[in-house]
Amino acid sequence: MGEEVAVRRRRQPEPTGQPRRIPQQKRGRERFEKILSVALALIEKNGSDALKMSEIVEKAELSFGALYQYFPDKSSIIRTxxxxxxxxxxxxxxxxxxxxxxxxxxxxxxxxxxxxxxxxxxxxxxxxxxxxxxxxxxxxxxxxxxxxxxxxxxxxxxxxxxxxxxxxxxxxxxxxxxxxxxxxxxxxxxxxxxxxxxxxxxxxxxxxxxxxxxxx
Missing domain, CATH: 1.10.357 (Tetracycline Repressor; domain 2)
Known part of the structure; x- marks a missing residue:
């Protein structure tokens, strides 16, 4: 159990404040923009302090893997x-x-x-x-x-x-x-x-x- 928790912790993206990558293909750009659009709506509703990656995943109908592909943390979304x-x-x-x-x-x-x-x-x-x-x-x-x-x-x-x-x-x-x-x-x-x-x-x-x- 201890090893399992350690593995999960290692897999969590490091806070960088920057997007992981900017997509070039159309599908990737659309997903990138959808994430930002959802985040913008959530910030408008609840404020940036209350923004959660889990809520973005739910509202944008994405997996955590898809979200982390572009944004490793909340700061990277706010930065963008x-x-x-x-x-x-x-x-x-x-x-x-x-x-x-x-x-x-x-x-x-x-x-x-x-x-x-x-x-x-x-x-x-x-x-x-x-x-x-x-x-x-x-x-x-x-x-x-x-x-x-x-x-x-x-x-x-x-x-x-x-x-x-x-x-x-x-x-x-x-x-x-x-x-x-x-x-x-x-x-x-x-x-x-x-x-x-x-x-x-x-x-x-x-x-x-x-x-x-x-x-x-």
Whole structure:
């Protein structure tokens, strides 16, 4: 009996926070997407903390073997969903920063990004839950860190063009802190009801300096 338990324990997949593999064939992709769709519905209903692999197996009508073929653990499913949502956020940031030509348009772009992120999380309560999960799970924290660095680098590129005479290290520090503060404002705002949340975003926008690149 002891040997049997030990074998079962060895067979359990190690927590990695990443999908085991991304299917290339149509049938595999359909199964992959079905797993994510079921997980999304379960998170929306019960929250990410309550997500269970056994429940996904039941709702998706799959075997544990089929599920573990793609996702070794719950974190890998949440990670995949988070990365997909982050892709939408990155597209938003890229589009807004592409409009920047001076200090005034930079400030407006950051205001627009705050508005769009706030609306995005209000419209996607599942993503709000997943965003919280990435902060609580050590394996998922790197997703948020990578995403934040992407935004910081994007802003840094803009600042470097607006202020070419400034030290690059200084501009990168400004870019990183600016994006961290924007994310913190959105996190706080979505923790409130919609009226207070929008008021918080508006307050954050009024607090943004006119010439961000001139911060020292």
């Amino acid at each position: 969903l988070a990365e997909r949502f982050n892709g939408q956020g990155r597209a938003c940031v890229k589009a807004e920063l592409a409009t920047v030509t001076d200090a005034a348009t930079l400030r407006q772009a950051l205001c627009n990004i705050a508005d769009q992120y706030y609306d995005f999380f209000r419209q996607e309560p599942v993503m709000r839950d997943i965003w919280v999960a990435t902060q609580a799970d050590r394996l998922l924290q790197e997703i948020d860190a990578d995403d934040m660095e992407f935004h910081a680098q994007a802003l840094f590129s803009v600042l470097a063009k607006l202020e070419p005479e400034r030290r690059k290290a200084e501009l990168l520090a400004i870019a990183r802190l600016t994006m961290q503060l924007l994310a913190a404002a959105v996190r706080y705002a979505i923790s409130l009801d919609d009226v207070d949340g929008r008021a918080a975003i508006a307050l954050y926008q009024r607090m943004l300096p006119t010439a961000i690149a001139r911060l020292s």
